[in-house]
Amino acid sequence: MMAVNRLIAAPLRGVLSVSALTMLVSVLTNAWAQDSAGSTPIVVTGALIPVEREKIGNSLTVIDGDTIERQKQDYLLDVLRQVPGLTVNRAGSFGSMSQVRIRGAEGNHVLVLIDGIEVMTESAGEFDFSSLLASNIERVEVLRGPQSGLYGSNALAGVINVITKGGGGPILDAAAEYGSLDAIMGRATASVGDRETFLSASASYRRTDGISSAANGTEADGDRNFTGYLRGGAALGPIARIDASLRHVDKHSETDGFDFSGGPNQGLAIDDDSHVRVRDWSGGVAVTLTPTDRWSTIGSLSFHTGKSRGGMGAATAHGDKSHRLKLSARSSYRLETGPAKHTLTAFVEHEKEAYRNTVPFDPTQEPQLERDMLGIGAEYRVDLSDRVFLRGAVRHDGNRAFADATTFSIAGAFLLGTSTRIHASYGTGVTNPTFYEQFGFIPGEFVGNPGIAPEKAEGFDFGIEQRFLGDRAFVDVTYFKSRLENEIVTIYPSVENDAGTSRREGVEVAARFDLGIVSFGGSYTYTDAKDPDGTREVLRPRHQASADISGRFGPEGRGTVSAGLIYNGRMLDNDFRDYFNNGFVTEKSPLGSFTLVRLAASYRVTDEIEVFGRIENAFDERYQESISYGSPGRAIHGGVRLVIP
DSSP states (O other): OHHHHHHHHHHHHHHHTSOHHHHHHHHSOOOOSSOTTOOOOEEOSSSSSOEEGGGOOSEEEEEEHHHHHHHTOSBHHHHHTTSTTEEEEEOSSTTSOEEEEETTOOGGGEEEEETTEEOSOTTTSSOOGGGOBSOSEEEEEEEESOOHHHHOTTOSSEEEEEEEOOOSOSEEEEEEEEETTTEEEEEEEEEEEOSSSEEEEEEEEEEEEEEOSBTTOOSOEEEEEEEEEEEEEEEOSSSEEEEEEEEEEEEEEEEEEEOOSSSTTTTSEEEEEEEEEEEEEEEEEEEEEOSSSSEEEEEEEEEEEEEEEEEETTOOOEEEEEEEEEEEEEEEEEEEETTEEEEEEEEEEEEEEEEEESSOSSGGGOSOEEEEEEEEEEEEEEEETTTEEEEEEEEEEEESSSOOEEEEEEEEEEEETTTEEEEEEEEEEEEOOOHHHHHEEETTTEEOOTTOOOEEEEEEEEEEEEEETTTTEEEEEEEEEEEEESOEEEETTEEEEOSSEEEEEEEEEEEEEEOSSEEEEEEEEEEEEEOTTSOBOTTOOSEEEEEEEEEEESGGGOEEEEEEEEEEOOEEEEEOTTTTTTTSOOEEEEEOOEEEEEEEEEEESSSSEEEEEEEESTTOOOOOSSTTBOOOOOEEEEEEEEEEO
16 A cells, blocks of 8 residues: 555656646546547457447557547657657657657557558567658557457557548548648548448658757758558458458658767767668458358458668668568357357467568578467457456467467456446566567677567556546546566677566546537656666656647637647656766666647638648757757648548
8 A cells, every 4th residue: 555655646746846737737638538429439459359448448548530630740659649658759850760658668569550450560579650640540549558468479568559541431531731841741532432342542741851860960851751551341242241451651761870989979869861761561351251140250361561771871781671471360259148248259360470681791691580470369258237348368379489478368347327437457468579689680799599588578457437527528547557577688799588577557647528619638647667677767757748628610610729738757768978988888867858839720711621730849849859869849830631522
């Protein structure tokens, strides 16, 4: 009890130490988890079959497409900054490596899906969110807590599932905008058919001159991103249907180097003409068979391929190619026994990954490296009297290249009356070694460890969601705690599993108030993340908060306005400036807190044409998300949107 009291007292002390505005942010909290009318959306993350959100015992946030469209953000990572429990970090200009962490975990502990397909790179094992534009998105589901019992490797801390638009046509939705830093954005989505039988295509392009990735630099680092989507689905007969998707990203980003020479700029980002080009393909096809109302089976094939090349000037210093192929099948059977509704689902997955260094430093790096995994498992769900919803899942992953893993998860949601919901979950998670960690990439300088074991974690959360004002408002408070073992750490020139335990715990608060033409909300997260030696982990602020307000104005509500605030508290970052003077030890140095304010507005001139504008970082806050790396200042954008039903 004393530990819990200290945990609650710590965030309160932090909130009281900041401005009154930040105190307000921690009270007026954000959640997109349910819509303002009180209806419960159907979600596809956190269960092997679609289910009502209120039946999910895990902590789950749903961001709908209207929210994303209203904010007019170009990149999804700026929307994710507002989700409780998530920490976003971009090191430099647009297109620079951008990580999302959940509840103090690492970036490669988060499984990222787009239309249910894994999109993390095979080489580094994580997703670079700088490549994900915030267009053509129907909704985003963010599941927090260890989820390997359902999803296998990389779901150690949670899952981010992006669902793109499909069906609901015929419709044409196009927009163009121009703004600061010579930024140009164009996008178009065309869809025909209804939700059952449809074909949807989308293309987006964004280009900007950018800023200098090095905080002390003067040369701007630009970014170009083309993203295309294709989705379709159709019935094959009375008991069968097929769905398919394809995604392509072609991104070219200018970056800056990092000085590790021991000279006066040691440990700092420095201006140079570094660049990287990434071309990425992912897609899949799924066939669903439903011979009876009680029984359904889905078989699917999905793939991801990536290719990157980069260097300085005309020289190519690094490059790689990788791919992932996954075959999976799952079958669900439903039955009722009195007031209880049961669903049992069994599944099997086979995944094969391959990686090749296309710019080898040594002939031993030329061959393609491969590995494969086989996962089998089951999930059981039971609904009791439409008040109690329980779920349990277990999974075993067989790995030829390293240790096997068995993971599980349990969760429950309990409805008390008509306005109170209690939710809780417990689970275990694993993250497999990356190709770099397993095989190395510079022989004699960085050597892989073929005997490295997967990282593993366990965690639980408990929360209470309270709805009031006729379901027009709600508040959700969740406590979470987890521990990480076998963390893979660099002991130069190789890697090994840390013998200690990393511990994370905290509190998430989320709420929304809908007053008709005006709605407002926000989020607050307190995270205490510590390394095995008891020191704070880097890039994990203890205090984070957000607030937003939106409303409509004018005849028929043709105009919209919205404003948002992001607060990121003080945090630590790895500091290499004295690396050669203190016995080759990496220090941890503080980064200051920062507050970002966003403003956006739009007006429908006609039923088909809308004009819009937004201001990012409205008060021109100067801040760093990584030591010596720059961040964008104030930016103004405006554009026009065309929607033809």
